[in-house]
Amino acid sequence: MAQNNKGLKASVQKLGSHLSGMVMPNIGAFIAWGIITALFIETGWLPNASLAELVGPMQTYLLPLLIAYSAGSMVHAHRGGVIATVASMGVIVGSSVPMFIGAMLMGPFAAWILKKFDEKFGDSIPSGFEMLVNNFSSGIIGFILAIIGYYAIGPVVSAMTNALATGVESIVAANLLPLANVFIEPAKILFLNNAINHGILTPLGTQQVAEAGKSILYLLEANPGPGLGVLLAFMFFGKGSAKASSPGAIIIHFLGGIHEIYFPYVMMKPLMFLAVIAGGVSGTFVLQTLGAGLSGAASPGSIIAILGMTAPGSHLAVIAGVLTGALVSFLVGAVILKADKSEEADDNFEKSQAAIAAAKAESKGQAVVSEVASDEVPNIESIDRIIFACDAGMGSSAMGASLLRKKVKAAGLSIPVTNSAINNLTDNGKTLVITQEELTTRARKQAPSSTHVSVENFLDDKRYDSILADMQGGHASVSTPDTSFSAVEEAAPYKQVTRVIFAHSDQVTASAMGASLLRNQLKKYGLNVQVETLSLGALPNEADVLIVSTAALGETVKAKSPLAHHLVLESLHEESQYRELGLNFK
Incomplete structure (x- = not known):
């Protein structure tokens, strides 16, 4: 039984690590898209029809393809990232909803297929034909997987969309409003929020407003409380780049009204679905109990827009429902994050x-x-x-x-x-x-x-x-060992290192970000160690140098600079690993 528990724990840790690696390197792109959406859509703060045309293509193509590339490169370096984007393009075109989940499934699968092909046939390629075989193998395999993605993944997601929409409609019709969030919150994370809000809730809410002057249905999906609670949990109890980026995401989500900004945080820790569901159910319960309602749809779902559309006499009830949803999702999310024993x-x-x-x-x-x-x-x-x-x-x-x-x-x-x-x-x-x-x-x-x-x-x-x-x-x-052995010295294996180099070939941005994160961490520790980035051709072969590289470059870097210290990282974006690395210099 103990062995089974350890195997399950190892599998969960590995899954969480991979999900985080797919999503977190691309948070900056989500934030950029969120700002563009909050400002330039028709109901945004600075409506601009021309610039608003960026919103759809970025959501449909850019963000899923970035996730697919990150997922594929984790499995099989740059080649894996390329084939992951090709295969995921079939999934994206084959569905009518944004395919974030499809990219997270197809990306690593496509890279794994190519990796297995390279392992089986890589040693059999005649000398001089390596580039020809590599290019055509990734092209042909990518073509086949794109077709499979188009016909296989799209229909599955469409069926999921219909099932969730039907569930929400049935619960609303049965007057079991708090339970509707059991469907609504996961649907939002799958980017089905617009389909449910504008396809189901808004038409029903409009009918209620005509009869009673207000409707709670406008608040079921638009309530920013659950998302706020999740982001607060990451801000206080998260790790690495998720913790660092959450304050900015809070502003975009709560004040800007772009709920999609918190979706990646939930996707990287699937147990956080429980937090948003709990927040949504409790928030709707309070809203219904206090008789809250809006006089019209709030778009975007900013707390400012929501309060602006609140029916007279419902402001305190709306605020109470939002705060309740935030508090409950924060408490559940905090428990989940504090119980997470992965990474450092x-x-x-x-x-x-x-x-x-x-x-x-x-x-x-x-x-x-x-x-x-x-x-x-x-x-x-x-x-x-x-x-x-x-x-x-x-x-x-x-x-x-x-x-x-x-x-x-x-x-x-x-x-x-x-x-x-x-x-x-x-x-x-x-x-x-x-x-x-x-x-x-x-x-x-x-x-x-x-x-x-x-x-x-x-x-x-x-x-x-x-x-x-x-x-x-x-x-x-x-x-x-020598009697002069010092435990402190051994606990600082890089104590004699005076220079840290992040090696790069074509991933200059990633190495520059890693260098910046480590430089900031060393500064906090009061350490005077030079940190820089260099291309493979400029790497020194010196004993007082630590060279940091990714798995794709690790063997090449070690062969070029055998006298140096070497550290191979899976990702250069994770801030938490540099906190631990900094201690090795003290």
Whole structure:
């Protein structure tokens, strides 16, 4: 049962990481689209028919294709991103609604198909034909997947749209208004908000206004409370770029009235659907109980526009309903985010657990026994590298790699010892992967052919002595570290680094953003380390340099600058990883 729970936890963590990687690098594009929409649509703050023509194409094509490219590049670098956009274009054209979900499904699938093709046939391509085969393979596979997307995904989403619309209409007809938000809130996240609001609720609301002078139906979809609560939860309890971008999104959502701005935040953490549903249901319950209503449709769904359309005598009721929805979604969202142990929070939690378990076992005179079975440690001839892997590929794994690297050198061995994020592991039968036991399940899935050894604590000297002895047949004498060894020094594996370089080929923007994030973090720590970006051809080969690159460039960069320190990241946009990296310089 425990193993099943760990497998489920690993799968959920990996899914959350991939969803975040698809959406968060593109938040800037969502904000740009939100500003254009809030200003220039017919009911916006500065109506402009010409500029408003940007809104539709950006929502229909630009934003889904950006998500598709990000998803594909996570799976198979630039080639994966290109084929992901081609395949997703078929999905977009084959549906009448914005295909964000379709892009999140088709993008990684298309990149995975191309990756498997490259793995199977890459070594068989005759010399000189590489470019020809690569271009035509991605073109032909992309063509086939675009056709599949057009005929397969579009009808499924259309059926989903009809089902949600029918559910909302039935609940409204039965006078069970709060329950309508069980359908409305997920439908909004799927960008079906306009179809439900203007196709169902507005016509029914218009009829009620003619009879009673106001209608609560105008508030079911337009209530900004649930979205406000979600964004507040990310602002206080989120991580990385989601936390950093949420204050700006709040302004665009609550004051600008563009609810779509919070949709990516929910999509990256699917449990947040519960938060918006809870906020919507509770907000509508308060609105109905207090007799709130609008005298006309509020568009865009800004709190200013809503209060402007509120029927006389309903202002306090409307404000109460909005605040209730915001409070409930914030509370539910806060619980979800605080319970999330992924990324650096999970890493720190696992380190604390390992240290406590080790101390407890030592106090009882017991050996610390790993809950996750390790493979048998291979002999020295059967491996060509050792990789310490953790969730982010920095803090704890960097410490462990530094410790074992010293021991390997002292033993006179020439095996390279590096650290990596689990998602960046490559499947190699001659690699020994060392992880904390909580992460071993994920590492096995990422690199099933490698040998996996679990440790309780990445700073356990004796465990590494045992591993080295097993590698050398159990007879090797492993040198004891120098008595001048400083735990603080080992905890800062980049202490001697004076220059950090973000390597790039064609992704200049991504490397510049990563450099800026790290530079700001080092400044907060009071560290004077030069941070810059350089192209592959200009990289130095110096021992006091740390070169940061993505998985697509990692091997090329290491071959070009073997004397430098190297760090390979899955994404250069995640702010949280630079907080942990900064500690390695102190």
